[in-house]
Amino acid sequence: MWQADRTMANPKASDILGHVLLVTGPEEFLNQRTVSSALAAVRAADPESEQSETMAASLTIAALGDLAAPSLFSSIRCVVVRELEDLPDESVDGLVEYAAAPSDEVGLVLVHSGGQKGTGVLNKLRKLPLVTEVKSATLKPSEFGRFVAGEVRSHGGRIDDEASALLVQAVGQDLRALAGAAHQLTSDFPDEPISESVVKRYFAGRAEVKSFAVADAALYGRTAAALEELRWALDSGTATVLVTSAFANGLRGLARFMAAPRGMREADLAREAGVPPWKIRVLREQSRGWDDRGVAEAITAVAQADADVKGASSDAAYALERMVLRVAGARSGR
Amino acid sequence: MTTVAPGAVWRTLVGQHHVADTLARAAAGQGMTHAWLFTGPPGSGRSNAALAFAAALQCPQGGCGECHACHTALAGTHPDVSVTRSETSMLYIKDMRELVVRSALVPVEKRWQVMLIEDADRLGDAGGRTANTLLKSIEEPTPKTVWLLCAPTLEDVPQTIRSRCRHVALSTPTAEQVAAFLVEKDGTAPPLAAFAARASQGHIGRARALARDEATRNRRREVVALPGRLTSLGACMNAAANLIDIAKDETEAITDAANARELAELDATYGDDRKAKASRTYRAALRELTHSQKQRQKRREMDVIDRSLMDLTSVYRDVIAVQAGAPGALVNEESRTDVADLARRTSPESNLRRIDAIFFARNQMSEFNATPLLTLEAMMIALRV
Ligand SMILES: [Zn+2]
Numbered sequence: 001m002w003q004a005d006r007t008m009a010n011p012k013a014s015d016i017l018g019h020v021l022l023v024t025g026p027e028e029f030l031n032q033r034t035v036s037s038a039l040a041a042v043r044a045a046d047p048e049s050e051q052s053e054t055m056a057a058s059l060t061i062a063a064l065g066d067l068a069a070p071s072l073f074s075s076i077r078c079v080v081v082r083e084l085e086d087l088p089d090e091s092v093d094g095l096v097e098y099a100a101a102p103s104d105e106v107g108l109v110l111v112h113s114g115g116q117k118g119t120g121v122l123n124k125l126r127k128l129p130l131v132t133e134v135k136s137a138t139l140k141p142s143e144f145g146r147f148v149a150g151e152v153r154s155h156g157g158r159i160d161d162e163a164s165a166l167l168v169q170a171v172g173q174d175l176r177a178l179a180g181a182a183h184q185l186t187s188d189f190p191d192e193p194i195s196e197s198v199v200k201r202y203f204a205g206r207a208e209v210k211s212f213a214v215a216d217a218a219l220y221g222r223t224a225a226a227l228e229e230l231r232w233a234l235d236s237g238t239a240t241v242l243v244t245s246a247f248a249n250g251l252r253g254l255a256r257f258m259a260a261p262r263g264m265r266e267a268d269l270a271r272e273a274g275v276p277p278w279k280i281r282v283l284r285e286q287s288r289g290w291d292d293r294g295v296a297e298a299i300t301a302v303a304q305a306d307a308d309v310k311g312a313s314s315d316a317a318y319a320l321e322r323m324v325l326r327v328a329g330a331r332s333g334r
Numbered sequence: 335m336t337t338v339a340p341g342a343v344w345r346t347l348v349g350q351h352h353v354a355d356t357l358a359r360a361a362a363g364q365g366m367t368h369a370w371l372f373t374g375p376p377g378s379g380r381s382n383a384a385l386a387f388a389a390a391l392q393c394p395q396g397g398c399g400e401c402h403a404c405h406t407a408l409a410g411t412h413p414d415v416s417v418t419r420s421e422t423s424m425l426y427i428k429d430m431r432e433l434v435v436r437s438a439l440v441p442v443e444k445r446w447q448v449m450l451i452e453d454a455d456r457l458g459d460a461g462g463r464t465a466n467t468l469l470k471s472i473e474e475p476t477p478k479t480v481w482l483l484c485a486p487t488l489e490d491v492p493q494t495i496r497s498r499c500r501h502v503a504l505s506t507p508t509a510e511q512v513a514a515f516l517v518e519k520d521g522t523a524p525p526l527a528a529f530a531a532r533a534s535q536g537h538i539g540r541a542r543a544l545a546r547d548e549a550t551r552n553r554r555r556e557v558v559a560l561p562g563r564l565t566s567l568g569a570c571m572n573a574a575a576n577l578i579d580i581a582k583d584e585t586e587a588i589t590d591a592a593n594a595r596e597l598a599e600l601d602a603t604y605g606d607d608r609k610a611k612a613s614r615t616y617r618a619a620l621r622e623l624t625h626s627q628k629q630r631q632k633r634r635e636m637d638v639i640d641r642s643l644m645d646l647t648s649v650y651r652d653v654i655a656v657q658a659g660a661p662g663a664l665v666n667e668e669s670r671t672d673v674a675d676l677a678r679r680t681s682p683e684s685n686l687r688r689i690d691a692i693f694f695a696r697n698q699m700s701e702f703n704a705t706p707l708l709t710l711e712a713m714m715i716a717l718r719v
Contacts, residue, residue: 241705248708252571259568292567296715303712307704 011038013045015132016107017076020099022125025136026114029175034134035080035109042078042107049076057086064094067106078107085118096124099131144168147175151182152194159194166199169232210238211246214324219250219286223328230324240309240316247302247327255295257283294330301326342399343386347379348515348538349507356502361390361397367500368475371491372484374504377537381452383504384482388415388448391480414441420453427464434471437479447479454483455490465492472498506536516545532665535648540641549587553580557645561717562672570714577710581638588634593627636699639706643692649673650685657682679719691716
């Protein structure tokens with residue numbers, strides 16, 4: 001059975017040139033990283049090398065011919081072909097034929113976006129000796145911590161398990177954002193191992209931002225995202241009253257926006273709703289899923305939660321979760 | 335049992351004859367005890383009653399209202415009368431410890447050491463430690479110590495404390511009693527006194543403010559006009575914001591003068607010396623003053639909001655009265671047209687629910703310190719017609 005690498009650590013130019021690199025799998029961020037490191041390897045070996053990108057849909061037989069033909073300047077080339085699943089049927093044979101005997105001066109990188117489409121050509125390519133496949137996989141929840149640790153290591157830093165787990169909670173399961181945060185942390189704290197307290201310091205002051213993220217997600221009706229944001233906000237020590245006040249502000253703006261007379265200018269509308277002008281676009285989008293009755297119901301739920309977190313209920317976290325569910329549920333476009 | 339002729343200090347109590355009798359007798363030595371608990375709705379004059387009792391205890395004639403002891407006791411300057419009024423929503427354990435120490439002192443004038451706490455309902459800190467500090471002193475009082483505690487209801491005071499107090503219950507005076515008091519005491523014109531008495535619903539201080547101040551009357555008119563306008567979500571949101579604004583205006587009217595006076599007093603103690611004013615002690619004192627003024631402001635604001643809610647309740651009670659065809663004057667007699675209009679558009683059951691919603695909001699704010707604007711928004715939504 002074909003066993004593909006999940007990532008390609010530090011490829012050399014010789015792994016790419018005269019080969020075909022097949023990049024598959026659902027994790028777009030990892031796929032892109034594989035492509036970038038392949039290009040970087042070739043660029044490092046030959047700074048003069050050409051790099052080009054094309055969509056598979058435009059890969060005609062003629063274009064394939066160009067690919068195989070020796071360049072006029074006989075320079076080293078890297079060609080990235082994206083969305084391999086859209087390769088025209090008549091070009092499949094030509095591509096497979098090329099991949100069977102790739103040019104020594106060409107590094108061909110084929111990116112398949114995942115899904116069933118185009119598996120025929122993938123299977124044909126996989127049988128060829130000079131085709132290397134790097135297949136990304138969706139990470140299991142337990143693997144994000146290891147991903148973070150790998151990222152930190154790649155920047156020459158160290159991070160312990162608790163800290164990487166906290167970082168995943170903080171940033172969410174988005175690889176691009178996690179990689180960015182790992183990079184940021186290693187450059188902000190170059191001389192110390194990254195511990196929980198470092199991560200907390202890094203995210204301090206974001207509590208307010210976090211509580212607005214919870215409210216925004218709920219007002220858009222993204223219940224799962226709102227609950228996830230809420231969990232992180234509370235785990236990172238956000239005061240519960242900040243969460244209820246973010247909801248109150250969001251709903252107040254929405255209610256006032258919806259009550260404003262039609263045909264008002266944006267600046268007047270912003271004043272009427274009591275929000276900064278840029279927020280009007282957000283309110284307009286959010287208001288699509290809401291009617292008066294729903295907003296009224298949501299405000300009632302938030303007012304109850306406000307008293308709950310101040311002592312009317314013994315479990316503040318549960319009170320907030322219930323509020324998120326009630327608010328998202330009060331949306332009319334449910 | 336001998337009858338005690340009621341002294342002049344009792345005359346400030348409106349409609350509390352039985353209370354005056356009991357207290358006058360106690361001051362004369364019949365049924366005297368070391369701990370008293372005065373309860374009664376806001377404005378019924380529970381702290382006035384306690385203060386009158388303090389004067390009666392210090393007065394050689396049992397509350398003549400004329401002597402030095404009476405004057406100083408009523409003015410809060412008597413050396414053996416300590417009055418504690420919490421400007422925050424909580425009485426602190428450190429303040430309570432100071433009180434307990436003071437309560438054990440021998441009275442200067444050799445009569446009673448009177449310890450008056452106006453907000454015994456604010457004793458309930460989380461662990462009950464403040465209450466326990468007080469409890470010991472009430473259980474084993476020095477012979478000359480008298481504790482006078484005030485609270486809205488018995489339930490507002492920890493069980494351990496109230497079981498050791500003699501209970502004095504003040505009732506809400508009738509509109510007629512309040513009106514008569516205004517006419518006699520302040521010389522208010524009878525029609526205005528009648529309006530103020532009705533609108534205050536038995537709250538004497540409120541009745542006086544309504545009778546004296548046109549701005550206060552105008553603000554009340556704005557509040558009672560709200561129910562009929564609550565026809566849309568936007569209107570409810572506006573009404574909540576208005577109520578907060580009205581409360582802010584009214585609070586400023588009450589506290590601005592006091593704030594300025596306190597600031598001037600502080601400045602005066604430091605004189606015109608620039609150097610003294612740049613000192614750390616001055617700045618610390620200023621910071622503390624500003625802080626306590628803010629606390630007071632906040633508490634007053636809550637009191638004013640609470641009163642506005644009672645004004646709103648009075649409208650719904652009037653509406654229900656009209657719906658039931660009850661005879662007699664409405665609390666908001668001057669808004670009868672609006673009340674009748676609301677009576678046509680709503681059912682009595684829905685108005686009972688509205689009153690419940692108002693009491694629910696009051697409780698959320700007083701019990702749990704819920705955010706006023708948000709709580710009022712939710713309440714106005716529940717009041718929507
Ligand atoms: Zn006297």
